[in-house]
Amino acid sequence: MSSRDEKAAKRFGCSERERALFEAGIKMGTIYHQFVGTPVSAYNAAELEKAIEMSVMVQPFVESVKIKINLPAKEKKDTYDYVSLTGDMMDAVVVIRIEDVSVTAEMRYDTELDYPLMYVSEVSL
Amino acid sequence: MSSRDEKAAKRFGCSERERALFEAGIKMGTIYHQFVGTPVSAYNAAELEKAIEMSVMVQPFVESVKIKINLPAKEKKDTYDYVSLTGDMMDAVVVIRIEDVSVTAEMRYDTELDYPLMYVSEVSL
Amino acid sequence: MSSRDEKAAKRFGCSERERALFEAGIKMGTIYHQFVGTPVSAYNAAELEKAIEMSVMVQPFVESVKIKINLPAKEKKDTYDYVSLTGDMMDAVVVIRIEDVSVTAEMRYDTELDYPLMYVSEVSL
Amino acid sequence: MSSRDEKAAKRFGCSERERALFEAGIKMGTIYHQFVGTPVSAYNAAELEKAIEMSVMVQPFVESVKIKINLPAKEKKDTYDYVSLTGDMMDAVVVIRIEDVSVTAEMRYDTELDYPLMYVSEVSL
Numbered sequence: 001m002s003s004r005d006e007k008a009a010k011r012f013g014c015s016e017r018e019r020a021l022f023e024a025g026i027k028m029g030t031i032y033h034q035f036v037g038t039p040v041s042a043y044n045a046a047e048l049e050k051a052i053e054m055s056v057m058v059q060p061f062v063e064s065v066k067i068k069i070n071l072p073a074k075e076k077k078d079t080y081d082y083v084s085l086t087g088d089m090m091d092a093v094v095v096i097r098i099e100d101v102s103v104t105a106e107m108r109y110d111t112e113l114d115y116p117l118m119y120v121s122e123v124s125l
Numbered sequence: 126m127s128s129r130d131e132k133a134a135k136r137f138g139c140s141e142r143e144r145a146l147f148e149a150g151i152k153m154g155t156i157y158h159q160f161v162g163t164p165v166s167a168y169n170a171a172e173l174e175k176a177i178e179m180s181v182m183v184q185p186f187v188e189s190v191k192i193k194i195n196l197p198a199k200e201k202k203d204t205y206d207y208v209s210l211t212g213d214m215m216d217a218v219v220v221i222r223i224e225d226v227s228v229t230a231e232m233r234y235d236t237e238l239d240y241p242l243m244y245v246s247e248v249s250l
Numbered sequence: 251m252s253s254r255d256e257k258a259a260k261r262f263g264c265s266e267r268e269r270a271l272f273e274a275g276i277k278m279g280t281i282y283h284q285f286v287g288t289p290v291s292a293y294n295a296a297e298l299e300k301a302i303e304m305s306v307m308v309q310p311f312v313e314s315v316k317i318k319i320n321l322p323a324k325e326k327k328d329t330y331d332y333v334s335l336t337g338d339m340m341d342a343v344v345v346i347r348i349e350d351v352s353v354t355a356e357m358r359y360d361t362e363l364d365y366p367l368m369y370v371s372e373v374s375l
Numbered sequence: 376m377s378s379r380d381e382k383a384a385k386r387f388g389c390s391e392r393e394r395a396l397f398e399a400g401i402k403m404g405t406i407y408h409q410f411v412g413t414p415v416s417a418y419n420a421a422e423l424e425k426a427i428e429m430s431v432m433v434q435p436f437v438e439s440v441k442i443k444i445n446l447p448a449k450e451k452k453d454t455y456d457y458v459s460l461t462g463d464m465m466d467a468v469v470v471i472r473i474e475d476v477s478v479t480a481e482m483r484y485d486t487e488l489d490y491p492l493m494y495v496s497e498v499s500l
Contacts, residue, residue: 002453004238011235011244014146021139021146022153022230022245029154030414036287036334038409044429051426054419058457078377080365082433084286087334105147110136113129115330119136120147127328159288161412161459164280169304176301179294183332203252205490207308209411209462240455254488261485261494264396271389271396272403272480272495279404355397360386363379369386370397 020098021120023061024105027094028118031056031067031107032087040089041082045069048085056094063097070109087116101125142226146245148186149221149230153243156181156192156217156232165214166207170194173210181219188222195234212241226250270348271370273311274355277344278368281306281317281357282337290339291332295319298335306344313347320359337366351375392476396495398436399471399480403493406431406442406467406482415464416457420444423460431469438472445484462491476500 012019035052049067056065068091074081083089092107104122109115137144160177174192181190193216199206208214217232229247234240262269285302299317306315318341324331333339342357354372359365387394410427424442431440443466449456458464467482479497484490 004240004453004455008235008238008240008242008244008455011242011246014245014248018143018146018245018248021143022150022243025147025150025152026154026243027150028147029151029156030158031154032334033155033158033287034413037283037337039405039430039433041433043433044426047426047429051419051422054422055414058414058416058418060454078379079435080363080379080383084282084337086336087287110133113133113330115129115133117133117136118147118151119133120139120144121136123139123143129328129330133330155289157459158412162408162462163284164305164308166308168308169301172301172304176294176297179297180289183289183291183293185329203254204310205254205258205488209407211461212412212459238455254490258485258488258490258492258494261492261496264495264498268393268396268498269495271393272400272493275397275400275402276404276493277400278397279401279406280408281404282408283405284408360383363383365379365383367383367386368397368401369383370389370394371386373389373393 016098017101017123017125020061020096020101020103021123023098024094024096024103024120027056027059027062027065027096028092028105028107030059031090031092036085036087038085039082040069040071040085042071045071061096061098063095063102065095066093067091090116141223142248142250145186145221145223145226145228146248148223149219149228149245152181152184152187152190152219152221153217153230153232155184156215157212161210161212163210164207165194165196165210167196170196186221186223188220188227190220191218192216215241266348267351267373267375270311270346270351270353271373273348274344274346274353274370277306277309277312277315277346278342278355278357280309281340281342286335286337288335289332290319290321290335292321295321311346311348313345313352316343317341340366391473392498392500395436395471395473395476395478396498398473399469399478399495402431402434402437402440402469402471403467403480403482405434406465407462411460411462413460414457415444415446415460417446420446436471436473438470438477440470441468442466465491
């Protein structure tokens with residue numbers, strides 16, 4: 001741990017485990033609110049998935065991140081056949097690790113809820 | 126609690142307290158990544174603060190949110206004297222409540238760290 | 251005109267009229283890509299309209315801007331009944347003025363095209 | 376031209392040449408306001424450039440787009456050594472083509488203006 005990491009850690013009024021849950025939430029908010037609105041079609045969906053993954057990887061405490069963009073079914077007919085990325089189209093799995101604690105958070109469109117739910121699927125220990 | 130709230134709660138592999146920390150993180154990520162880049166000057170700073178606060182209030186489990194935008198000191202000289210909102214310019218305090226648990230999360234530019242740190246300042250109980 | 255305005259004007263390899271059309275396009279892209287994804291419900295829709303208008307007003311050469319957010323019809327039933335702003339929900343009218351030229355640009359969901367079309371409705375002269 | 380392209384063209388109260396300038400502006404606003412705020416470091420800068428380029432390519436009338444991200448000089452020291460993408464860090468060149476008209480628009484940080492200027496560098500004909 002660097003000196004700056006130690007100073008940052010002192011700002012927190014909670015346990016390391018609790019911080020890992022907070023950091024997982026930050027990454028979910030980042031994925032959604034940074035990238036929703038991006039123009040996407042079959043041409044660039046795989047590239048955009050990779051770019052989102054790599055941009056989340058540079059944030060603190062991210063062990064892994066996996067993004068899947070589910071495009072609406074439509075035929076390419078003309079100039080206007082692309083869409084803006086929405087939360088409903090994205091599946092995300094992010095694993096956060098702080099020291100010995102790991103948190104897995106997920107986002108996916110929940111058909112039963114009719115809502116792109118972000119949730120914690122697993123906490124270690 | 127509605128039926129949909131109950132169904133959503135079952136998706137979580139963690140305690141209510143841990144969920145509150147996760148939700149706090151989501152809101153911090155939302156504030157930062159939705160609004161960074163917005164054109165701002167003395168003309169619209171107060172309005173933008175209020176709009177950010179109200180948009181976070183419509184998200185689940187938010188009890189209160191307070192935003193302060195700190196504009197760089199500069200004189201209005203011409204057409205180009207406005208800025209794009211950056212994380213360094215924002216102070217945020219968000220209180221999340223789920224049942225009996227409340228979490229206070231903050232974001233502010235930390236001069237010692239030279240970084241706009243998001244942190245948990247308080248967890249109830 | 252300030253000295254900085256004059257210097258900026260020299261960077262352009264086109265007429266003032268053509269620049270006004272370019273500036274109108276920039277503002278449309280700003281409205282869409284800055285604000286799509288923002289959490290919105292009946293609680294904050296009017297506030298968000300005003301905040302978008304005022305943030306576009308601080309950009310160069312904007313004479314007026316009018317935003318209308320059309321919320322999907324749904325009853326407030328529970329925690330999850332808000333939406334993320336999409337381009338399909340927004341009507342925008344922006345008037346750009348550079349010297350004697352004025353350009354009116356609009357964005358609205360075009361039902362015939364099934365697309366949130368941005369277009370130039372009027373150019374002066 | 377598809378039937379939808381023809382219908383969209385009829386919405387415009389300006390020439391094809393003028394529309395090309397408007398479309399160029401839209402793309403500049405998209406690049407700036409969609410991606411400013413994205414976490415970036417040496418690890419993902421090239422990937423992010425490519426993802427921005429490809430997402431602009433799926434928008435209407437884009438012939439080519441080139442993005443260059445100029446990272447601030449800093450050593451990787453700890454967890455917090457990444458930045459959020461700002462307009463000042465981006466160079467963009469976009470070529471729009473509608474029928475026989477091509478427009479080249481650019482964005483780069485202009486040191487003389489101290490501003491990330493978007494401008495039209497060339498219009499054909």
